[in-house]
Amino acid sequence: MSTSSHRRSLVALLAATLFSLGVCAADAAEDAVVIPPPAVDEVASTGTETAIFAGGCFWGVQGVFQHVKGVKSAVSGYAGGDAKTAQYETVSTGSTGHAEAVQVTFDPKQVSYGKLLQIFFSVAHNPTQLNFQGPDRGTQYRSALFVADPEQRKVAENYISQLDKAHVFPQPIVTKVSDTTGFYPAEAYHQDFLTLNPTYPYIVYNDLPKIENLKSLFPADYRGKPVLVMKVKG
Numbered sequence: 001m002s003t004s005s006h007r008r009s010l011v012a013l014l015a016a017t018l019f020s021l022g023v024c025a026a027d028a029a030e031d032a033v034v035i036p037p038p039a040v041d042e043v044a045s046t047g048t049e050t051a052i053f054a055g056g057c058f059w060g061v062q063g064v065f066q067h068v069k070g071v072k073s074a075v076s077g078y079a080g081g082d083a084k085t086a087q088y089e090t091v092s093t094g095s096t097g098h099a100e101a102v103q104v105t106f107d108p109k110q111v112s113y114g115k116l117l118q119i120f121f122s123v124a125h126n127p128t129q130l131n132f133q134g135p136d137r138g139t140q141y142r143s144a145l146f147v148a149d150p151e152q153r154k155v156a157e158n159y160i161s162q163l164d165k166a167h168v169f170p171q172p173i174v175t176k177v178s179d180t181t182g183f184y185p186a187e188a189y190h191q192d193f194l195t196l197n198p199t200y201p202y203i204v205y206n207d208l209p210k211i212e213n214l215k216s217l218f219p220a221d222y223r224g225k226p227v228l229v230m231k232v233k234g
Contacts (some may be wrong), residue, residue: 010133026061028187032123032213035168040158041114042151048072049108050078051116052146052183054099055125056133060207061102064124064195064214070110075103075229076193077147077185094138103183105137111221113152117145117159119221121173123213127160134206143175146183153177191229 055061058076065074068132078086081098086090104116121127126134127143147153156177164173185191193200194207215222 009035016048031216032210033121033169034217035118035122035163036166037118038114038155038159039162040155041112042108042155044108044112046109048105049113050103050105050148051113051152052101052103052118052180053116053124053147054079054101054142054144054146055120055127056100056129056141056143057136057202057206058100058102058186058190059193059203060210061100061120061124061194063203063207063226064119064210065102065104065116066195066228067214067223068106068111068116068218069221069223070107070117071116071227072105072107073227073229074105075181075185076190077101079103079180080144080178080185083182083184085151088190091140092138094140096140098140098184099142099144100140100186101144101183103185108212114155114159115221117156119214119218121159121163121175123210123217127173127175128169130174143151143173145175146175146180147177148180153179192226195226195228 053061062074062076065071078091078098079101081091081096084100085096090096091100106116124144129143131137131139131142133141145156147156160173160175160177163169194203197203198208
């Protein structure tokens with residue numbers, strides 16, 4: 001078992017123990033943060049657009065974006081490293097340069113890149129945690145944005161500056177903005193993991209509260225039926 005898998009197993013054991021003691025998972029998970037929308041956003045264009053988000057374990061990040069209106073697909077995978085090292089067990093060593101990431105394809109007329117960033121920073125992860133998210137430690141769990149073009153970079157960098165200047169988080173945002181050099185889909189068993197494993201303790205403890213926060217804080221952008229990788233492929 002990899003170090004990453006071992007840690008997730010320990011979290012699962014902890015979650016199961018908390019459940020047996022009657023502790024609510026939502027109380028133990030990372031709280032969402034209410035943040036303003038970006039002052040600078042893209043102008044809506046025709047067709048679809050793709051963006052890559054990294055914010056800890058891709059199970060929860062994928063699950064959040066799959067519940068956002070206007071998202072056409074959200075695929076878990078690896079970004080930041082080479083194709084030859086884009087395998088889960090190798091990435092989990094933290095030595096490949098990869099981050100667990102989610103490639104989101106969306107309709108910019110329904111949901112803007114700026115709105116996706118707002119959801120990402122608010123409910124999908126904690127952007128002030130350097131090289132970790134919750135129980136998961138390592139550079140593969142870093143907070144990062146892999147931008148497709150100069151327009152995405154402008155929106156992302158302006159928004160990070162805006163949020164830092166407003167002090168909406170108690171610590172500075174550590175999210176790195178980099179150009180996309182490649183995205184490599186993760187193994188099939190990682191796709192749609194949140195939806196397919198809703199009672200898995202790690203999911204219950206860490207990720208289902210994110211879906212509830214999305215529903216609560218972004219009701220106009222939330223959809224109950226997620227867009228799943230297996231359905232898109234089908």
